[in-house]
Amino acid sequence: MLEKLKQRISRSRVIAFGDREIVTEGLNLSFWADISHRSMTASWPSFIASVVLVFVVLNAAFGLLYWVGDQPVSNVARNDYLDYLYFSIETLSTAGYGDMHPQTHYGHFVSAVELLTGIFSMSVMTGLIFARFSRPSARLLFANNPVVSIYEGQPTLMVRFANERHNMIGNATARLWLLRNTITREGQTIRRFNELALLRNEHPALALSWTLYHVIDENSQLFNLDADGLKAASVALVVVVSGYDVVAAQTIHARKSYDHTDIRFGQRYADILENLDDGRIRIDYGKFHDTVDE
Numbered sequence: 001m002l003e004k005l006k007q008r009i010s011r012s013r014v015i016a017f018g019d020r021e022i023v024t025e026g027l028n029l030s031f032w033a034d035i036s037h038r039s040m041t042a043s044w045p046s047f048i049a050s051v052v053l054v055f056v057v058l059n060a061a062f063g064l065l066y067w068v069g070d071q072p073v074s075n076v077a078r079n080d081y082l083d084y085l086y087f088s089i090e091t092l093s094t095a096g097y098g099d100m101h102p103q104t105h106y107g108h109f110v111s112a113v114e115l116l117t118g119i120f121s122m123s124v125m126t127g128l129i130f131a132r133f134s135r136p137s138a139r140l141l142f143a144n145n146p147v148v149s150i151y152e153g154q155p156t157l158m159v160r161f162a163n164e165r166h167n168m169i170g171n172a173t174a175r176l177w178l179l180r181n182t183i184t185r186e187g188q189t190i191r192r193f194n195e196l197a198l199l200r201n202e203h204p205a206l207a208l209s210w211t212l213y214h215v216i217d218e219n220s221q222l223f224n225l226d227a228d229g230l231k232a233a234s235v236a237l238v239v240v241v242s243g244y245d246v247v248a249a250q251t252i253h254a255r256k257s258y259d260h261t262d263i264r265f266g267q268r269y270a271d272i273l274e275n276l277d278d279g280r281i282r283i284d285y286g287k288f289h290d291t292v293d294e
Contacts, residue, residue, distance in 0.1 A: 039128050040135070047132070051125060055092075058121065062088040062114045072107025075100045092118040138254035139164040140241060141288065146258055148216070149268040149294040155216040157196070159239055160269050161256070162209035162288065169252070172206040172243030174198065176214055178221050180233040193238075194221050206243060208283060211269070230260035237263070267291040 013024045063085035066072055076083045087100050091114045102108045143160040176196045181189055199213040216222045237258040245252045270290035274282040
């Protein structure tokens with residue numbers, strides 16, 4: 001019984017979907033079976049720390065192999081472990097300063113294995129670093145809160161976001177999804193998702209800001225739902241934006257999720273545009289997340 005409990009705890013993982021955390025259990029996924037995905041999704045501090053750790057462990061192991069041999073390397077003054085560790089670093093990185101070199105069959109064998117390991121590890125690290133830098137990413141700033149207010153005489157759900165890079169995102173498309181708990185005829189509670197219709201879901205050239213509008217009418221999934229109704233159905237919103245970044249020449253994607261507690265009724269976004277006297281337009285991103293009563 002205790003052993004089964006330990007296995008269950010060891011297999012538990014916490015996965016974050018936006019602001020929501022999900023605990024998964026019973027999935028026995030080996031760390032090495034998905035090492036490429038883990039390397040791509042890890043944060044930069046974690047990735048660099050892992051690279052440093054692998055570098056230190058490999059050099060420490062090969063330095064120990066040299067040290068236990070019978071003088072496998074020439075010109076080692078004190079025959080200390082640190083001398084062999086420095087030699088291992090030179091060999092693994094293929095630097096080879098020349099003052100120390102293998103002088104026995106054992107030393108040549110260990111250095112040959114280390115050279116192969118160094119070439120392989122350098123190639124893998126180079127590929128991972130290039131993939132992380134070249135991976136397309138969107139710098140979109142989403143408002144902290146969706147708002148529901150009157151627009152064109154109808155109650156409307158609005159979500160505002162902006163392009164932080166101010167470059168051109170061509171053929172940008174946006175989709176707004178509603179997630180809610182529903183009860184089937186059998187009395188089972190399931191999580192369903194439906195796409196909410198937008199007044200405009202395409203933007204020819206997204207460079208500054210864009211506000212999405214969903215009219216809450218009889219055909220809307222949000223019709224007749226107030227804050228209490230959203231809470232009872234555990235409603236969540238997901239915004240998905242994609243487009244073609246003309247600078248990176250790649251398709252980029254961005255998403256933002258909101259909980260029902262983030263939706264503000266009876267409020268609208270603060271105006272961030274101002275016409276200057278010289279004919280230019282001023283955008284104040286300091287008020288981007290602000291909302292005011294309608």
